[in-house]
Amino acid sequence: MxxxxxxxxxxxxxxxxxxxxxxxxxxxxxxxxxxxxxxxGRLTQMWxxxxxxxxxxxxxxxxxxxxGSIISLSISGCQIDGTLDKFNFSSFxxxxxxxxxxxxNLHGGIPKEIGxxxxxxxxxxxxxxxxxEIPVTxxxxxxxxDLDLSFNQLTGAIPSAILNMSSLHYLYLGxxxxxxxxxxxxxxxxxxxxxxxxxxxIKGAIPREIEHLTNLTLLSxxxxxxxxxxxxxxxxxxxLRIADLRYNKLQGNIxxxxxxxxxxSFLYLGxxQLNGTVTPYLGNNSYLEGIDLSNNNFxxxxxxxxxxxxELQYLQAANNSFILLPITLKNCSSLTELDLHENNxxxxxxxxxxxxxxxxxIDLSKNRFYGRLPSNLGGNILSLSLEGNEISxxxxxxxxxSTSLAILNLSNNNFSSxxxxxxPALESLHASNNKFTGEFPLLQQNWTNLVTLDIGKxxxxxxxPSWIGSSFPVLKILRLGSNQFEGYIPPQLSMxxxxxxxxxxxxxxxxxxxxxLSHMHSMVIKTMTNESxxxxxxxxxxxxxxxxxxxKGVEATYQETIALLTGxxxxxxxxxxxxxxxxxxxxxxxxxxxxxxxxxxxxxxxIGNLTSLEVLDLSxxxxxxxxxxxxxxxxxxDTLSLSHNKxxxxxxSGPQLQTFNMSDFSDNVxxxxxxxxxxxxxxxxxxxxxxxxxxxxxxxxxxxxxxxxILGYVIGFWVYFGALYWKISLRFAIFQFTDKMQDKMMxxxxxxxx
Amino acid sequence: MASSSLLISLASCLLFLAVSPAxxxxxxxxxxxxxKSRLSDPNNVLQSWDQSLVNPxxxxxxxxxxxxxxxxxxxxxxxxTGTLGPELGRLQxxxxxxxxxxxxxxxxxxxxxxxxxxxSMDLYxxxxxxxxxxxLSKLKSLRFMRLNNNxxxxxxxxxxVTxxxxxxxxxxxxxxxxxxPVDGxxxxxxxxxxxxxxxxxxxxxxxLASYDFGC
Numbered sequence: 001m002x003x004x005x006x007x008x009x010x011x012x013x014x015x016x017x018x019x020x021x022x023x024x025x026x027x028x029x030x031x032x033x034x035x036x037x038x039x040x041g042r043l044t045q046m047w048x049x050x051x052x053x054x055x056x057x058x059x060x061x062x063x064x065x066x067x068g069s070i071i072s073l074s075i076s077g078c079q080i081d082g083t084l085d086k087f088n089f090s091s092f093x094x095x096x097x098x099x100x101x102x103x104x105n106l107h108g109g110i111p112k113e114i115g116x117x118x119x120x121x122x123x124x125x126x127x128x129x130x131x132x133e134i135p136v137t138x139x140x141x142x143x144x145x146d147l148d149l150s151f152n153q154l155t156g157a158i159p160s161a162i163l164n165m166s167s168l169h170y171l172y173l174g175x176x177x178x179x180x181x182x183x184x185x186x187x188x189x190x191x192x193x194x195x196x197x198x199x200x201x202i203k204g205a206i207p208r209e210i211e212h213l214t215n216l217t218l219l220s221x222x223x224x225x226x227x228x229x230x231x232x233x234x235x236x237x238x239x240l241r242i243a244d245l246r247y248n249k250l251q252g253n254i255x256x257x258x259x260x261x262x263x264x265s266f267l268y269l270g271x272x273q274l275n276g277t278v279t280p281y282l283g284n285n286s287y288l289e290g291i292d293l294s295n296n297n298f299x300x301x302x303x304x305x306x307x308x309x310x311e312l313q314y315l316q317a318a319n320n321s322f323i324l325l326p327i328t329l330k331n332c333s334s335l336t337e338l339d340l341h342e343n344n345x346x347x348x349x350x351x352x353x354x355x356x357x358x359x360x361x362i363d364l365s366k367n368r369f370y371g372r373l374p375s376n377l378g379g380n381i382l383s384l385s386l387e388g389n390e391i392s393x394x395x396x397x398x399x400x401x402s403t404s405l406a407i408l409n410l411s412n413n414n415f416s417s418x419x420x421x422x423x424p425a426l427e428s429l430h431a432s433n434n435k436f437t438g439e440f441p442l443l444q445q446n447w448t449n450l451v452t453l454d455i456g457k458x459x460x461x462x463x464x465p466s467w468i469g470s471s472f473p474v475l476k477i478l479r480l481g482s483n484q485f486e487g488y489i490p491p492q493l494s495m496x497x498x499x500x501x502x503x504x505x506x507x508x509x510x511x512x513x514x515x516x517l518s519h520m521h522s523m524v525i526k527t528m529t530n531e532s533x534x535x536x537x538x539x540x541x542x543x544x545x546x547x548x549x550x551x552k553g554v555e556a557t558y559q560e561t562i563a564l565l566t567g568x569x570x571x572x573x574x575x576x577x578x579x580x581x582x583x584x585x586x587x588x589x590x591x592x593x594x595x596x597x598x599x600x601x602x603x604x605x606x607i608g609n610l611t612s613l614e615v616l617d618l619s620x621x622x623x624x625x626x627x628x629x630x631x632x633x634x635x636x637x638d639t640l641s642l643s644h645n646k647x648x649x650x651x652x653s654g655p656q657l658q659t660f661n662m663s664d665f666s667d668n669v670x671x672x673x674x675x676x677x678x679x680x681x682x683x684x685x686x687x688x689x690x691x692x693x694x695x696x697x698x699x700x701x702x703x704x705x706x707x708x709x710i711l712g713y714v715i716g717f718w719v720y721f722g723a724l725y726w727k728i729s730l731r732f733a734i735f736q737f738t739d740k741m742q743d744k745m746m747x748x749x750x751x752x753x754x
Numbered sequence: 755m756a757s758s759s760l761l762i763s764l765a766s767c768l769l770f771l772a773v774s775p776a777x778x779x780x781x782x783x784x785x786x787x788x789x790k791s792r793l794s795d796p797n798n799v800l801q802s803w804d805q806s807l808v809n810p811x812x813x814x815x816x817x818x819x820x821x822x823x824x825x826x827x828x829x830x831x832x833x834x835t836g837t838l839g840p841e842l843g844r845l846q847x848x849x850x851x852x853x854x855x856x857x858x859x860x861x862x863x864x865x866x867x868x869x870x871x872x873x874s875m876d877l878y879x880x881x882x883x884x885x886x887x888x889x890l891s892k893l894k895s896l897r898f899m900r901l902n903n904n905x906x907x908x909x910x911x912x913x914x915v916t917x918x919x920x921x922x923x924x925x926x927x928x929x930x931x932x933x934x935p936v937d938g939x940x941x942x943x944x945x946x947x948x949x950x951x952x953x954x955x956x957x958x959x960x961x962l963a964s965y966d967f968g969c
Binding site (some may be wrong): 637658 | 801802804806807811812813814815817818820826828830831832850852854855874876898
């Protein structure tokens with residue numbers, strides 16, 4: 001009896017002691033692990049004590065329970081460099097939360113001992129550098145609700161035991177190198193609310209067992225190698241709000257059951273191999289906010305009920321084979337982004353764009369839209385691309401005066417008139433290949449943002465205004481080619497310090513090439529070669545600029561490498577005078593086309609300065625003199641044309657020059673030397689008749705000898721017999737002489753032989 | 755029945771033919787990217803080589819014909835180091851291979867013999883070693899072969915005498931051995947084409963059993 005309180009006290013003490021020793025072992029485990037690290041980072045200052053007793057419960061990032069045992073360990077972003085190999089997991093039986101994410105030098109594998117943390121509810125090891133497989137022992141953590149291993153380098157398949165953990169609410173395994181298939185046990189995750197398996201290499205089909213995930217709100221499987229069809233069981237996932245299956249290899253139709261989901265807000269299916277028509281009931285049951293059907297093979301019409309609940313903001317259906325749009329689209333006033341490019345849509349554009357006050361990104365390019373633009377195109381518009389349709393008429397004033405408009409692409413349509421454009425935020429204006437006419441378009445002067453101006457392939461006429469030079473401080477691309485511009489090239493162009501691509505080809509420009517163009521600073525420096533972006537992004541958007549450019553004999557569209565293109569094309573005009581020597585300062589040029597003009601004088605001596613040049617076309621001019629020897633320094637040249645000029649002299653030799661053909665130098669009366677067949681023999685470089693080699697020489701001599709001999713015979717014959725025939729007295733004289741000689745001979749012979 | 759299946763197979767064949775130039779161009783882009791992966795390119799000359807593009811015809815230093823097939827590769831004097839891989843042999847329409855004045859090392863791949871349209875092979879002024887592949891005798895269109903100023907060894911393959919279009923050949927400044935062929939186009943090449951090959955023994959002696967000595 002009296003011993004029971006003592007016993008009780010002893011037990012209590014024992015318990016207390018074990019608790020203390022628990023705490024003591026916990027501290028020891030923490031410090032032992034910290035000393036095993038190559039660099040403990042911030043742990044050094046976080047895990048220090050001022051008192052003599054090392055009570056970890058006072059340390060940063062550590063929480064304890066009432067008994068002083070650690071329940072929460074939070075060391076995210078502590079710049080730890082080391083592994084988990086020496087972390088004694090079994091020393092922390094009461095741990096419920098472990099946050100060790102965002103330590104980019106925490107490497108090595110996840111030890112299987114992690115399965116001993118029986119009380120663990122939250123496990124966060126994301127954004128480290130962990131490798132190896134996910135340990136199956138994690139499935140022993142029967143209380144685990146949050147498992148986040150994303151943004152590591154984990155490999156192997158997802159163990160099916162882990163997908164059997166019905167305690168899980170949040171499972172994040174995205175952005176690793178996981179392979180294999182999604183285990184069928186996934187159906188047991190009945191409490192799961194969010195599933196992230198994105199950005200891995202997972203194959204196989206989406207298991208039909210997902211129908212049991214009736215609490216799942218977020219299904220993120222994008223960027224894997226999933227194949228097969230989307231199971232129609234997806235229609236049973238009644239809580240599903242976001243389904244992101246983009247960038248896989250899914251095939252077949254979208255199951256019609258998806259339309260019955262009452263909570264679906266975001267359906268992202270882009271970049272798969274889906275086909276067929278999209279169920280017309282999509283949007284009937286839920287408040288759809290975002291749809292991505294892009295880069296598949298869908299046909300038919302866009303479903304009409306997408307905007308039924310008036311919440312649809314993002315509609316992305318680019319690169320499919322849709323042909324029709326529902327009339328409901330015009331009234332979908334919640335839209336902020338509409339991207340339908342590269343389909344076969346045949347529709348009246350004024351019936352498509354209507355009441356869209358919030359629409360900021362519109363891309364209808366490469367379809368068969370017709371009709372005229374509506375006038376109420378919305379005041380928030382940032383990017384409008386209509387390229388490659390059959391739209392006609394005017395540009396509405398509201399659009400031309402938009403203060404938000406940054407990208408306007410009207411190219412390849414039937415537009416006929418351009419108003420005064422006063423959009424101060426405009427960065428990219430493409431209006432090529434339309435029926436625009438009139439003088440150089442009225443653009444608001446002093447465009448601080450305009451980077452690209454492309455009005456080529458229209459019927460503009462008149463002069464190129466000189467205010468161009470001072471109005472576009474950041475202009476990089478100026479394309480006026482294939483119009484009827486006339487007059488002189490304004491020397492004020494030289495003020496465009498950012499200009500890289502200048503195309504005035506195919507116009508009626510006359511006069512000289514201004515030598516001050518050598519001041520165009522962006523063409524003087526060689527292209528920056530250590531830029532990681534070699535494309536032009538239009539600010540505030542994800543749009544990459546693109547331009548059509550003709551070089552190497554082909555017109556092609558340049559987008560990804562547009563920032564490397566530096567060129568001048570003045571071909572097909574009536575330019576005269578000499579090619580300015582100063583132009584050779586533009587060392588950044590990779591393409592120089594001055595062909596089909598009336599340029600005279602010599603090719604500048606220092607043409608060899610243009611060391612980046614890949615294309616040089618000076619053909620069809622009246623250039624004279626010799627080809628400068630410095631041209632042999634152009635070792636990047638792969639297209640050279642100097643034909644149809646008046647060049648003379650020996651073609652210089654050089655490593656790149658010897659790769660060009662006769663046709664590149666043809667029709668130059670005085671030019672000789674390889675690759676032309678005629679050699680240059682004298683100092684005057686006069687032409688020698690066509691001979692191949694010495695054997696040819698001999699041939700000529702023989703022919704001359706034969707001719708002379710025959711001529712001699714003929715002349716001699718006719719002189720003798722001609723004289724005989726025409727002069728009778730001569731005939732008689734000769735015959736008489738012959739007779740007399742004959743008599744003498746006979747007498748002599750007779751005397752001698754008798 | 756039979757006629758409809760015949761029609762279908764014909765249609766798919768034609769479709770394949772229509773698509774195959776595109777496929778071919780894509781594989782030429784792949785070949786060029788494989789070529790690029792062996793190289794170190796400090797001047798970023800190959801910066802424009804983007805494999806995500808449909809064909810390599812917008813790449814700098816690559817020239818295509820009107821059917822988007824690579825006909826020229828101009829990388830002379832570009833400060834490139836690395837080796838030449840077999841993938842170059844996949845550029846079936848290549849006419850000009852200009853890789854001179856760089857630091858290419860290793861052997862000349864025998865797959866270069868597959869370039870049946872090649873007109874000019876300029877590999878001079880590099881550090882190429884090994885033998886001149888016999889397969890180069892298949893380059894029936896070749897007019898210019900300049901391999902001078904490398905570290906090539908072995909003998910000059912006799913098979914090269916079948917290259918009847920060859921106008922200019924330069925093997926000087928290497929480490930070739932054996933004798934110089936005298937048949938076919940080799941009768942027109944001046945002695946400078948072979949100079950500075952210490953172990954090259956001069957023209958082969960006709961009428962004798964041909965063998966290479968000291969090689």
